[in-house]
Every structure is written in structure tokens, then in C-alpha cells.
Amino acid sequence: MRYLxxxxxxxxxxxxxxxxxxxxxxxxxFFREPGGVMGCGxxxxxxxxxxxxxxRNDVQLLTDDGRLLDLTFSExxxxxxxxxxxxxxxxxxxxxxxxxxx
Numbered sequence: 001m002r003y004l005x006x007x008x009x010x011x012x013x014x015x016x017x018x019x020x021x022x023x024x025x026x027x028x029x030f031f032r033e034p035g036g037v038m039g040c041g042x043x044x045x046x047x048x049x050x051x052x053x054x055x056r057n058d059v060q061l062l063t064d065d066g067r068l069l070d071l072t073f074s075e076x077x078x079x080x081x082x083x084x085x086x087x088x089x090x091x092x093x094x095x096x097x098x099x100x101x102x
Contacts, residue, residue: 004029004037007093007098009062013045013071017054021045025061025087029100039089043071047083054078054085067092 008026013019027041043050043061053059055078059071069091079087094100 001030001032004031004097005102006041007039007100009063009065011061011069013043013049014054014062015056015062016058017060019049021049023061025063027093029093031095036088037093037095039093040067040074041087041089043087047081048070050083050085051078060091061089067094069093 003056006028009072010022010024013021013023023043023045025041025043027039028040029037055073057072059073061063061069061071063069069089071087071089074086074088
């Protein structure tokens with residue numbers, strides 16, 4: 001596994017293809033054979049919305065630069081009134097090094 005760097009920004013979180021809640025993200029990216037690019041990191045959104053989507057397996061983030069990312073919550077429980085959650089990320093993560101900060 002090779003570390004690519006970090007990316008951060010904002011986008012819209014959807015659950016089951018519905019909703020359009022603004023969120024920010026900060027992810028680290030890794031390249032591994034044969035799966036390609038994967039990531040992990042944090043998303044930040046309104047605590048009430050986060051509580052509603054936490055643990056679901058149909059959560060996606062459409063980034064402001066047009067990438068559709070699939071999010072899987074990596075924690076078992078959400079802290080009360082939390083606005084931040086740790087996620088594993090797959091989908092349209094960039095593979096070129098220039099998109100990742102070091």
C-alpha cells in the first residue's frame with residue numbers, strides 16, 4: 001500500500017440517492033493492488049443529519065469538483081451531538097499525485 005497524500009474540501013452528502021446536505025471532508029488516500037485508490041478520514045456535517053445517516057451503507061458524497069464518493073462509517077457508535085465521523089472512502093478518488101497534498 002502506498003500513501004498518496006490528503007485531500008479536503010466540501011460537497012453534498014446523500015443517503016439512498018436522497019438529500020442534499022452540505023458537508024466538508026478531509027481524507028487521506030492510499031493506492032493498493034489490485035483495488036486501486038481508497039481513502040479514509042473525516043466528514044463534518046450537521047449533527048442531526050449525521051445521526052440520521054450514521055451506520056447506513058448507502059451514503060455518498062458528491063464533492064464540489066464533481067467526484068462521487070462512497071462512504072462507509074468505520075466507527076461502531078456515534079458520539080452524542082457529534083458533527084464529525086470517521087469514514088472509509090471508495091469511488092471516484094483521484095489517482096494522479098497532483099490532486100493529493102503531501
